[in-house]
Amino acid sequence: MTKTSFFHFTILLCFFSLSGxxxxxxxxxxxxxxxxxxxxxxxxxxxxxxxxxxxxxxxxxxxxxxxxxxxxxxxxxxxxxxxxxxxxxxxxxxxxxxxxxxxxxxxxxxxxxxxxxxxxxxxxxxxxxxxxxxxxxxxxxxxxxxxxxxxxxxxxxxNAYSPVIFQRNDPRLFWQYYVAGALDSLEASAxxxxxxxxxxxxxxxxxxxxxxxxxxxxxxxxxxxxxxxxxVDTLEREQRRFAAVARVSGLIPPEAWPAKPSAITIPPGSKVSLLLDNKVLATGYPRLLVSRGKGANVKISYAETLLETPQGKPGKWRKGHRDSIEGKKLYGVYDVFRPDGGHQRSFIPLWFRVFRFVQLDIETAGEPLEIEDFDFESTMYPFKNEASFRSNNPEHEKIFNASLLTARLAAQETYIDPYYEQMQYIGDTRIQALHAYFHFKDDRLTMNAIRQFDQSRSPAGLTMSRYPSDLPQYTPLYALCWALMVNDYRMHRQDTAFAAQYAEGIEGVLNWFEKQVSEGGMIGNLPYLDFLDTFYDKDAILARSASKSLTPYNLFYVYTIMQLDDYMRRYFKPDVYAHYKNLAARIKSRVKESCFDQERGLFSDTPDKKVFSQHANIMAVLTNCLPKADNRQLLEKITKDTSLLPVSLYFKFFLFEAFKHAGEGDQLIEQLGDWQTMLANGMHTFSEWADNPRSECHAWSIYPAYFFLNTIAGIQPGAAGFNTIRIHPHLGGLQRVEAAVPHPAGLISVKYLRSSGGWDVSIEVPAGPKAILEWNGKILVLKPGVNNIDLPINSHKQ
CATH class of the missing domain: 2.60.120.260 (Galactose-binding domain-like)
Incomplete structure (x- = not known):
């Protein structure tokens, strides 16, 4: 057995022991x-x-x-x-x-x-x-x-270790918010x-x-x-090799570095740079195995993608197509290893790294450095995907798979954004959890997140925006997202006792918001780090307004109470339940009176009616501020009126929800441009925002996969605990859709095939829960097992 193969054998033993x-x-x-x-x-x-x-x-x-x-x-x-x-x-x-x-x-x-x-x-x-x-x-x-x-x-x-420190807003990372911790500098001689x-x-x-x-x-x-x-379960770990060598300098010829090195020798007094491309983003532990090379310095840098920096524009950068490396450099966090001349010295960082591209910058001293191997051990939460989605549009399956990879990489011991922060934020995590309910049977990571956010609640009742977090941070609307996340769990899983135990915490959150209601009957300017959407500039909007009340914030509170209606009815005291229902109705009424512009047919962001956003009008749809028939007209204005402040990728989730809520789920297929652009730019994961994003793997953007299953294929919980399976598809102009979703009782699968006479439909549901098909306002009860149904064409809207 060779030295390298022995190392891989050891790793496999570790993998099986961890899995056990x-x-x-x-x-x-x-x-x-x-x-x-x-x-x-x-x-x-x-x-x-x-x-x-x-x-x-x-x-x-x-x-x-x-x-x-x-x-x-x-x-x-x-x-x-x-x-x-x-x-x-x-x-x-x-x-x-x-x-x-x-x-x-x-x-x-x-x-x-x-x-x-x-x-x-x-x-x-x-x-x-x-x-x-x-x-x-x-x-x-x-x-x-x-x-x-x-x-x-x-x-x-x-004492061989010392920290490689990157501060938040570090200029080496173009002043991006980096708080994922120090990296490693290792002096092998010590x-x-x-x-x-x-x-x-x-x-x-x-x-x-x-x-x-x-x-x-x-x-x-x-x-x-x-x-x-x-x-939670232990992490899945698998030994892998980098996909390709992208660029080599300092070695003559460059081909001297094969895909799998075997004791490549770098001469004394050399400077060598090696850029490796894994082709897709990964999370894991790189391993560098070297011999000799006393006095050498090896810098190992990690980046999600390469950047080009336009001349004369300090601090500016462009990403372009992710596969393109010409004229681009790697800017990222890094480890440092200094060999001591010993035999088979192995450098593995203490904590996992995140990368598509890894660059080795090597400078040798008076002794040659032998590089025997460089590979990595990937690490992710061991989710087992059981969902699938395909249509006659092949891009849909690509979006589905990229969403899955993003979700996997952003799930470690907690839900995180892997590269810059590695923190579990409620807004992101709620979307990750919804994705998980439709893909995986293991709920422990989601349950752990719900518990941890509950642990973070302040004496005033507000959850932190992110947790665990050694630095407290409060983002009020995220506390409402936590309440919604508890109710999501209740709807999709049969463990009602788990969801019920957070009633007191949810009431505390709702009570905190009630205290923010001003004499004018609306929630005023919220304290702390107030966040609605990535590029929603609350301060600039309020600076133009005499009122300090924002329509989307007020309606988000109303929306939360509406979504929690059945939860509150079951787990709140009757008078408390009635109180919050009445409060939501009063706030909604006040918003309609103060913020609806009759001439434009839109809701403004403040009573001054100077600023109009997609956000305010999306929340108006979701809270039924207008009659149901007018919601569809309002959605058309939301998507076509270019004067409105636009949503970014995070809040577009609520736009998708609004389409579904208004019975316009068919239109979701036309709203995938951001994800198609990301794929066209060579991305295999989805990012924090669509245009030149900071983070290449940000799980708040994975929701198209959820809506493919929940809305396009129409697989939804029709009652708490998913005790009723509701099949209500929105197929739009598609010709074929096939999907599968794991349910606590078994797999749900659907197939829709458009023919000249209508739709050939096959639906398989497990025994136990009640199952119904809703089509054109009519309900058909499904039997356990396979149901083959012929349905009329173009008649599946609400």
Missing amino acids: FSQQIPGRLLKRPWEAAWITFPGSGLKAYEVYHFRKKLNLSAVPDEFPVYVSADSRYKLFVNGRMVGLGPARNDLGHWNYERYDLKTHLETGENVIAAIVWNQGQWNGYSQHSHRTAFILESDVAELRTGKDWKVYRN YPWNWEQPTFNDSGWVTPAVIGRGYPDGPVNDGWWTLVPRP
Whole structure:
């Protein structure tokens, strides 16, 4: 077995062990203080940049049938047994809900001496904003008393690491908002190579300092971390190779770098630059394997795409077609590795990276550098897609698949935007969750997000806009999105108890907004970081208005209450339910009186009627501010009146909702221009906004796939818990549509084929839930199994 193939074999073993993660937690760990202690390096500081290694030898006379351990760390750990990585974590959360993982080590243990080891790191003040922390520490609980963390473990401070720091609004990233944390600079000469191996000599390591016992949630907790079991699955990890070498300079000839290098030697005193193109965006851990090269410097840069910077325009950049590299450069975050001349030194960053393009800039000193391999291990949440969509327009399937890839990459231990922030925002997450209900059966990531946003609520009742977040941020309308997200779960999943438990939190959010209602009967200017849409300039609009009330904000509150009607009726007290229904009606009435411009037939954004936006009128449709017949006319003005302030990709979701709400779902097919443009520009994921976006993978733009299934194919929940399957297609000018959606009871599949005499329809539904087909205002009850139906042409609108 070659050295390279041995490495890949090891990774495969790691992959299977990670996939076998199980949450069988004994009751004693959930109710009583742990016997294991949190340990750290003596003199460790609070929230300091630190990298520590921990080791413990364990002698076994025989390997038991089961050997569970329970592991956590602040901030992150990688766990090894006899030199092989078996897990990493903990899944991100806050100090009041600090996650731990369970691993069964039996397949990694041997009779005789074993070594359990972990690397634990904390970026301190350079942590990403999503990373909570108290201080660097490690804990491992076990039924075997001698393995529990305490003073009989050993610890080592690794000074080989230092942070590569990118500030928010960093000029190296064209002043973009970057808060995903520091990257790694590793000095190989100071690294304790093979520290995780059983043969390593740890005699120079020291006894750890004991902080205190581990504590679960309960009445007695003397610790900083309240330990809770990991609520989500472990990540899917797969070893991959880069797709292509895009550009090489400094090597003669450039072909000296093959797609899979085999000990490529870079001579002393050389400067070499290598640009790799993975062809599609990826999230994962790059691995550089080198030998020799003492004194060399290797900079590894990561970018979603390449940029061209027009001359004479500092700070300006263009992306163009993503496959084109001519005249473009890589601008992105980077790691630094400095080899020490040793044999088979492997650099893998501590945290995952995000990239389509990766560039190695190598400068050698007095010794040649041998590069033996460079590949990466991808990482994503292990969602298993069961949905499909195809039509006679092949672009629809491309949009569907690009939405899926975007959703996968933006799902890690939480829902995130991968490159710049790695934070779980409510507005994005609600759209990701809706996509997930129609594609995957695993709801744990969505349920975890709902819980985490609930954890973030302030005493005043408002959720944070993003969570986990070590830096509080409140965006009021996102709190309403959280309430909608709870109701979405209730509609699509049968776990009504989970949704019901957030009634108090939702009431708190609604109450907070009620307190913002002014004497004029409308919600006034909202505090905090108030966000409606990417390019909606609230301050500029209000500067032109004597009133401080905005139509889309007021109607968003009304819309939320309308959507929550059945939820509130079931889980609120009757008088509270009636109160909010009446409040919504009063606010809507006030908006209609103050903001509808009779001459233009549009709603203005303020009572002054100086500014008109698509946003205000979309919300007017969704809240039935006009009679149903007028909604269709209003939608036509929304899409054709170029004087209106336009929505960007995020708020276009609500435009799509408005089309569906008004019975104009057929028109969604004509609203896909932004996504078609992204595909035409060589993108394989969808971005934050359509024109020259910052982020290339932003999951708030994946909703066309949801609407393909929910509205075009017409597969919808007709009652809470998806206990009624409602099939109500909007096929527009399409000739053929085929789709499938996983339901808790089984797969739903539909096929629509236009023929000269009408539509040939085949619908398969699982047994259990009631299923109906709605077509041209008529309802047909479907039987379990396959239903073959002939329907008249052009008559499927509401």
